[in-house]
Structure formats: C-alpha cells, structure tokens
Amino acid sequence: MGIFCAVGDVVARVNFVAFFDAIMAIIMTIVVLEFVAPNGTDWSDLKELGTQVTVYALSFFWLGMMWINIITIWDQVEKIDRRVMWTNLFMLFFSSMIPFLIVYVSANLTARIPLLLYGIDVICITICNQISAEILKNLNPALEPMVNRLRKGIGIDLCVKAVGILLGMLLWPPFVIVAVFVAMICLVVEFSSAHRKGERG
Numbered sequence: 114m115g116i117f118c119a120v121g122d123v124v125a126r127v128n129f130v131a132f133f134d135a136i137m138a139i140i141m142t143i144v145v146l147e148f149v150a151p152n153g154t155d156w157s158d159l160k161e162l163g164t165q166v167t168v169y170a171l172s173f174f175w176l177g178m179m180w181i182n183i184i185t186i187w188d189q190v191e192k193i194d195r196r197v198m199w200t201n202l203f204m205l206f207f208s209s210m211i212p213f214l215i216v217y218v219s220a221n222l223t224a225r226i227p228l229l230l231y232g233i234d235v236i237c238i239t240i241c242n243q244i245s246a247e248i249l250k251n252l253n254p255a256l257e258p259m260v261n262r263l264r265k266g267i268g269i270d271l272c273v274k275a276v277g278i279l280l281g282m283l284l285w286p287p288f289v290i291v292a293v294f295v296a297m298i299c300l301v302v303e304f305s306s307a308h309r310k311g312e313r314g
Contacts, residue, residue: 126187165215168215178300191253197252223285225282228290270300274289
C-alpha cells in the first residue's frame with residue numbers, strides 16, 4: 114500500500130483535523146507554564162516578563178494565523194492521503210519546537226544561535242504548510258484558485274523571513290523576530306485577499 118495510499122473517506126479527514134487541532138492547541142498554550150510570576154506586585158516587576166511575553170505573543174498569533182489559514186483550506190477538502198498526513202505531522206513536529214524556542218530566545222534575545230534556530234523553525238513550518246496545500250490542491254481541484262493565489266503570499270513570507278535571518282546574523286539578531294512579525298502581517302493581508310476573491314469567484 115505504501116506511504117501514498119489514499120485515505121479519502123470523511124471519517125479519516127475529520128479525525129485527522131481533530132488530532133491536528135488538539136496538538137496545535139497544546140503547542141500554542143503550553144509555553145505559559147514556563148512563565149514565572151514576579152516576586153513583586155508593581156508594574157515595574159512585570160518588566161522581567163516583558164521579553165518572554167512579547168516573543169510568546171508573536172509566536173501565539175503567528176501559529177494562530179497559520180491555523181486559521183489551514184482550517185479555511187480544509188473546509189473545502191474532501192479527500193486526503195498519507196502524503197498530507199505525513200507533511201502535517203512534520204509541520205506539527207516543527208511547531209512543537211516553538212515553546213522551547215520561545216524560552217530559549219527570550220533568555221538570549223541578542224544571541225545569534227537562538228534566533229537562527231527560531232527563524233529556521235518557522236521557515237520549516239511555513240514550507241510544510243505550503244507543501245500540504247499543494248498536495249491537497251491536487252487531490253481536491255476546487256482548492257486550485259485559492260492555493261494558487263496563496264502561493265504568492267507564501268513566497269513573500271519566506272523571502273521576508275530569509276532576509277530577517279540574514280540581517281539578524283549579520284547585524285542585529287532580533288531582526289529575525291521583526292521579520293516574522295512583518296511576514297505574518299503580509300500573509301494575513303494576502304490570505305484575506307485570496308479568500309475574498311475565492312468567495313466572489
């Protein structure tokens with residue numbers, strides 16, 4: 114049967130989406146358990162958490178944006194196969210590294226290696242997401258207009274992140290975080306535009 118065996122029934126799709134949603138929910142919230150409450154109760158005491166909360170908020174909304182995009186595509190999915198499952202499993206693996214990387218980056222915001230690892234991880238997640246979308250498009254022809262329009266947005270997203278990593282390694286490591294934020298905004302705009310065009314089409 115092999116890795117490319119079809120799994121096209123509705124039950125398999127629903128079960129896989131439920132599994133994906135559950136894992137993403139855990140990944141998006143587990144890092145909060147790493148927060149240490151400040152000793153004091155003044156606003157100044159919260160400054161200790163400033164960097165960690167900022168990186169967490171960016172990662173949370175970036176993952177949330179990705180999840181919204183995935184769910185929007187999967188609403189029109191009728192067939193999946195094991196290629197889709199494996200691609201999304203790899204995406205969940207890279208996503209599961211985010212909580213660790215948030216803590217690592219927060220404690221070493223001006224160090225190159227933590228930011229490099231963070232940047233590579235979010236790029237891997239984005240690539241897996243796009244590969245999954247392309248496979249789903251081939252299995253579900255109705256997705257073709259949406260996925261084709263989104264390809265441009267993903268291209269911009271990856272370019273922004275790559276430039277951010279380059280600038281971060283050469284000039285200032287937090288450029289990686291800035292690039293992820295900019296890429297997120299660009300992708301939200303592009304995806305919203307593609308979704309509206311899809312509805313009109």
